[in-house]
Amino acid sequence: MKTVNIKQLIEDKELLESFCNDMLTGSVAAIPTDTLYGFAAAANNESAVDKIYKIKGRDFAKPLILFIDNFNELTKMGLNTDDNTDQILKKNWPGALTAILPAKTNPQISAFKFETIGIRIPNHKMLLELLKTIPFKILTTSANRSGSISENDPVKIQNEFFNEIDWLIEDGIIQDSLPSTVADFSVSPFKILRQGKITL
Numbered sequence: 001m002k003t004v005n006i007k008q009l010i011e012d013k014e015l016l017e018s019f020c021n022d023m024l025t026g027s028v029a030a031i032p033t034d035t036l037y038g039f040a041a042a043a044n045n046e047s048a049v050d051k052i053y054k055i056k057g058r059d060f061a062k063p064l065i066l067f068i069d070n071f072n073e074l075t076k077m078g079l080n081t082d083d084n085t086d087q088i089l090k091k092n093w094p095g096a097l098t099a100i101l102p103a104k105t106n107p108q109i110s111a112f113k114f115e116t117i118g119i120r121i122p123n124h125k126m127l128l129e130l131l132k133t134i135p136f137k138i139l140t141t142s143a144n145r146s147g148s149i150s151e152n153d154p155v156k157i158q159n160e161f162f163n164e165i166d167w168l169i170e171d172g173i174i175q176d177s178l179p180s181t182v183a184d185f186s187v188s189p190f191k192i193l194r195q196g197k198i199t200l
Contacts, residue, residue, distance in 0.1 A: 003158060003168040006032060006126045010133060019167060020134055027166035028052055030143045030157050031130075033067075034123040035096055035177045035197065036150045037157055039165065040067075043109040043137035052139075055164045058146045064139035065098055065118040066109060069131035078104040079119070085185045088200060094123035096180040096197035108137045116186045126171060142179075152176065 002019075009015055023029065023041070026048045031040045039055065041048035043066060053060055068074070071090060074081060079101050081089065089099055103109075103117040122128065131138070142150040143157050151157050154170035181196035192200065 001158065001162050001165060001168055003154075003170060006130060006169045006171045009169055010126065010129055016133065019169075020136070022166055023048070023134070023138075024136060026051070028055065028164075029167035029169055030154070030161065030165055031127060031138075031140070031169045032124060032154075032171035032174060033127060033140075034094070034174075035179055036152050036174055037143040037154065038140040039143050040138040040140045041111070043111055043139045044107060046111040049111040049139055052141060055161065056141065056144070056146045058141065063112065063114045063116075063118065064141045065120055066112070067127075067131060067138050067140055068119060068121055069128045070121065074101075074119070077106050077108065079117075081185065085190070088183075088185075088190075092198050092200075093121040094128065095121070096123070096178070097200075098180045098182045100182065100184040100186055100193070102186050109139070112139060116184070118182065120180060124171075130169075150179065 026045050028048055028051050029040045030037050039052045041052050098118045098120045100116050100118050103115055144151050152174040154168060158168055178197040181198040182194040184191045184193055
């Protein structure tokens with residue numbers, strides 16, 4: 001496992017290039033977010049996505065979440081939303097709201113195989129900077145074993161997953177927080193699937 005602070009990763013071009021190359025060829029990283037640490041894989045690499053499921057012991061029927069760095073990425077990826085949904089998302093992004101939308105076939109997320117996709121813009125300044133910099137999309141899920149508590153301490157992640165993940169991008173202990181609210185905007189009216197930090 002390679003361990004690096006997220007600020008150092010962004011500022012060190014050689015280190016960033018090494019990270020990108022590893023991720024594009026199947027590595028799994030643990031990354032900081034605004035709510036907890038998460039596992040991340042390149043969204044166009046099926047073996048890396050499968051690796052996350054195996055590490056977590058996660059049900060393969062449960063999709064991962066796509067992180068994007070700005071609202072306009074939805075349009076670029078062909079993920080069209082109506083005006084009401086746009087208003088809700090713009091009001092709460094960046095933030096702890098995961099929006100379920102109809103998925104579209106896209107080479108950037110070729111490892112994603114579900115009809116709907118959960119998308120979020122995390123409210124974490126350095127992570128957003130990283131997302132803007134790397135030349136691929138990432139699929140994510142909480143950095144823990146399925147059924148265990150979500151983790152906010154990078155030292156604990158390092159101890160437990162040392163031989164299983166390839167990169168630990170750390171940003172210290174993340175303040176305890178509720179998980180993201182999950183809302184399904186693929187139906188009308190939208191439906192709250194998990195009530196978390198944000199109330200709609």
